[in-house]
């Protein structure tokens with residue numbers, strides 16, 4: 331029997347990468363190598379127990395990137411802007427994997443990319459964590475590496491972290507502060523990504539060279555609040571915050587996020603049907619909230 335091909339996953343201990351590792355292990359077509367800077371952490375051990383090879387690697391270190399990619403058929407790459415907030419560093423990490431994939435002759439890179447908003451809006455809107463990933467997408471194409479970009483929308487899981495409902499200032503329940511007014515947010519569960527990447531790898535001829543704008547659902551902030559209230563039994567409302575007030579929260583991070591929400595309002599090239607085709611077992615927002623009601627209720631202190 332032919333030996334299984336090796337697929338490497340960066341960010342294996344994180345939200346996106348762990349979903350990819352789990353889906354690939356469950357399927358069994360590939361040998362899976364998960365990369366982390368700290369192989370002793372629990373998330374790494376959990377994947378090891380499921381059957382992944384766990385190796386030490388650092389996207390800031392060219393030698394280690396070469397070492398973890400040597401012998402691989404392909405790689406899933408996610409870079410984590412939110413760890414350092416440096417556009418330059420994220421671009422450098424992405425280009426390093428692109429150059430190394432090229433020199434080692436990898437057959438398929440699945441990159442967690444995003445739009446280059448600055449370029450698309452002729453400099454009107456800058457969203458550093460989008461623009462950097464957009465530049466990396468362009469670089470992969472420039473140097474002719476076989477690459478599919480999976481552009482993730484807002485995770486449903488953000489409601490457990492960045493956009494978790496806050497106690498309402500008037501003491502009446504909770505509010506969610508997402509400045510989208512009545513425009514729906516395109517979103518999905520990051521846990522549903524893995525099977526999508528697997529489908530892409532299994533039909534690579536259809537997807538190499540494509541940017542896939544994933545989303546499984548679209549919900550307004552008000553609908554989100556209604557669905558959360560229904561399942562948690564808590565009163566949750568749309569904070570109805572304007573982009574201008576959101577932006578006034580006084581840091582570069584909020585400025586970038588405000589521009590991201592402005593971009594969400596004009597972006598229209600999503601691939602919802604294709605997202606569901608890539609993973610027919612994906613969840614809608616309502617299904618995800620229903621499944622995670624305990625966790626969502628627990629964070630409402």
Ligand code: NAP
Pocket residue numbers: 340341342343344345346347365366367368387388389390408409410411412413459481482483484485488
């Ligand atoms: P996460 O759960 O925080 O995990 C980050 C992963 O990156 C960890 O596995 C970490 O590994 C790895 N990592 C970070 N720096 C590394 C380095 N120098 N070398 C090797 N590995 C490194 O993050 P995630 O949610 O999967 O992905 C974050 C990215 O998703 C961000 O860039 C963000 O812009 C993008 N994104 C987020 C959303 C959203 O709605 N939240 C939507 C679209 C895109 P170790 O610590 O184990 O080394």
